[in-house]
Amino acid sequence: IKTQVGIIGAGPAGLTLAIWLKKNGIEAVIIERQSRAYIESRVRAGLLEQNTVDIFKDLGVADRLVDEGLEHHGVYLSFNGKRVRVPFDELTGGRKITIYGQQEVVKDLTEAWLSSGGKIYFEAQAEKIEDFETNNPKIYFQHEGEQGVIDCDFAMACDGFHGLGRKTLPKESYTEFTHTYPFSWLGILAHVAPSSEELIYAYHENGFALSSLRSEEVSRLYLQVDNDDTLENWSDERIWEELAIRLGTEGWELKSGPIFEKSITPMRGYMIDNLQYGRLFLAGDSAHIVPPTGGKGLNLAVADVKHLVDGLVDFYKNNSMEALDGYTKTALKRIWRAQDFSNFMTALFHKQEEHGSFQYSMQQAKFDYIAISKAYATTIAENYVGLPFEAFE
Numbered sequence: 001i002k003t004q005v006g007i008i009g010a011g012p013a014g015l016t017l018a019i020w021l022k023k024n025g026i027e028a029v030i031i032e033r034q035s036r037a038y039i040e041s042r043v044r045a046g047l048l049e050q051n052t053v054d055i056f057k058d059l060g061v062a063d064r065l066v067d068e069g070l071e072h073h074g075v076y077l078s079f080n081g082k083r084v085r086v087p088f089d090e091l092t093g094g095r096k097i098t099i100y101g102q103q104e105v106v107k108d109l110t111e112a113w114l115s116s117g118g119k120i121y122f123e124a125q126a127e128k129i130e131d132f133e134t135n136n137p138k139i140y141f142q143h144e145g146e147q148g149v150i151d152c153d154f155a156m157a158c159d160g161f162h163g164l165g166r167k168t169l170p171k172e173s174y175t176e177f178t179h180t181y182p183f184s185w186l187g188i189l190a191h192v193a194p195s196s197e198e199l200i201y202a203y204h205e206n207g208f209a210l211s212s213l214r215s216e217e218v219s220r221l222y223l224q225v226d227n228d229d230t231l232e233n234w235s236d237e238r239i240w241e242e243l244a245i246r247l248g249t250e251g252w253e254l255k256s257g258p259i260f261e262k263s264i265t266p267m268r269g270y271m272i273d274n275l276q277y278g279r280l281f282l283a284g285d286s287a288h289i290v291p292p293t294g295g296k297g298l299n300l301a302v303a304d305v306k307h308l309v310d311g312l313v314d315f316y317k318n319n320s321m322e323a324l325d326g327y328t329k330t331a332l333k334r335i336w337r338a339q340d341f342s343n344f345m346t347a348l349f350h351k352q353e354e355h356g357s358f359q360y361s362m363q364q365a366k367f368d369y370i371a372i373s374k375a376y377a378t379t380i381a382e383n384y385v386g387l388p389f390e391a392f393e
C-alpha cells in the first residue's frame, strides 16, 4: 500500500490525525490491531478540554458531541466532606470542559473517516517499522493471515502505551521517565442519574473518589484502591457504600443504581523526551502516560496531533522539515505541564499518609488555600480546562 502518511492505531490520536490530514489534502492509511467493535466499546476517559472540542468542531466531526456532550462550567473539589466549587467562567474567561465518553469520540471519528473514503485495516497488527531514517519508511503488518506493507513518507505511531512505535525508537535517542503511584483506580459505569451535575474530586481518609457522568441516565464513578486489589473484593454494595462515604457532604446524597461496567486501572506517569527519529513520530499514549486525575490523557493525544498536522502541512507545502523537527520541543511543553498538573491533582486528593502526618497536613493546607485564594483557584481552573495552544508557542 502506497500512501503519504502511514498511521498505526485507530485511537483518538490516529483517527484525528488521519481526518485532519485529509482536510489538508494529505493522504493517510490506518492499521489497527483490534476490531471496529472492540475499539468502539472500550470504556476509558470522558473529559474533553475546550481545545479538543474546538478541534473536533473545526474538523466537522462534532455533531453528536454538540448534541449529547454535557458542557460544564465548574468543578467541585472536596476534602473531608467540605466542598468548594471552582467556577471556570469567571476564572478562565469563559472556557469550559465537555463530558463525552471516549468510545463515543472513537465511534464518531471512525464513522467520519470511513464515510469520507478513508481506509482502516482492522485486526491488522503492525510488526515492524523500517527505513524511517530514509525518506521512505515502511510499516509491515499482518492482516487476515497475510503480510502487508505500508510504503509511506512518514510513519506515525499512534499505537498507545503498549504499541510498537516507542519500542522501535533507537534506545540511545531518548531518556525515559517513570513515576509509579502506590494506588489504582476502580472505575464503574452505572444506570443511575448523576447525583451531582458537575464532577466532584474528593479526598477522604479512606481514599480518593471521583463522581463523573456520561449522560442524564448514566453515572461514571471512581475509587482509589490498592495496587494489588481485585474486582472480587468489590461487590456492588461495597462500591456504593464506599463512594457514599468518600463523596459525602452535609445535605447531599449519592444515588446508586445497577453497575454495568467495572475495571481497575493502575496509575502511572511516564515520559520520554524525544518523540521523533527521522521520519518516525510518536503521538498520544505511545509517548506519554499521565495519571488520570484531571482527565488529561485523551486531550494530550489530540494536542500532539495538532502539532504533527502543523508540521506535515508545512512539509507538503514548503518541502521543509523545520516544523516537524520542532515537534518534540513544542509538544513536550504541554505534556510536562499536564504531567505536573495531573501529579498535583493526584497528590492533593489521594490518601497517602495518615491524618496528622506532614504529607497529610500539606494536602489540607493546599485545599484550604483554594477556598481563600482566587489566584490559586485560577491556577487549577486554567490547567483543568486546558491552556490555549498560543500559551506554549
Ligand code: FAD
Binding pocket: 008, 009, 010, 011, 012, 013, 014, 031, 032, 033, 034, 039, 043, 044, 045, 046, 047, 102, 124, 125, 126, 127, 158, 159, 160, 161, 162, 163, 164, 265, 283, 284, 285, 286, 292, 294, 295, 296, 297, 298, 299, 301
Ligand atoms: P489509544 O487509545 O490507546 O489507541 C492506540 C491504538 O493503537 C489502540 O486502538 C490499539 O489497539 C492500537 N495498536 C496498538 N499497537 C498496535 C499495533 N502493533 N498495530 C496496530 N494497532 C496497534 N484518560 C483520561 O483522561 N481519563 C480517564 O479516565 C482515563 N481512563 C483510562 C482507562 C484505561 C483502562 C486506559 C488504558 C486509559 C485511560 N485514559 C484515561 C487515557 C486515555 O484513554 C488515553 O490517553 C487515550 O486513549 C490516548 O489515545 P491514543 O490514541 O494515544 O491511544
Ligand code: DHB
Binding pocket: 044, 045, 046, 047, 199, 212, 213, 220, 292, 293, 294, 295, 296
Ligand atoms: C473522567 C475521568 C477522569 O480521569 C477525570 O479526571 C474526569 C472524568 C471520566 O471518565 O468521566
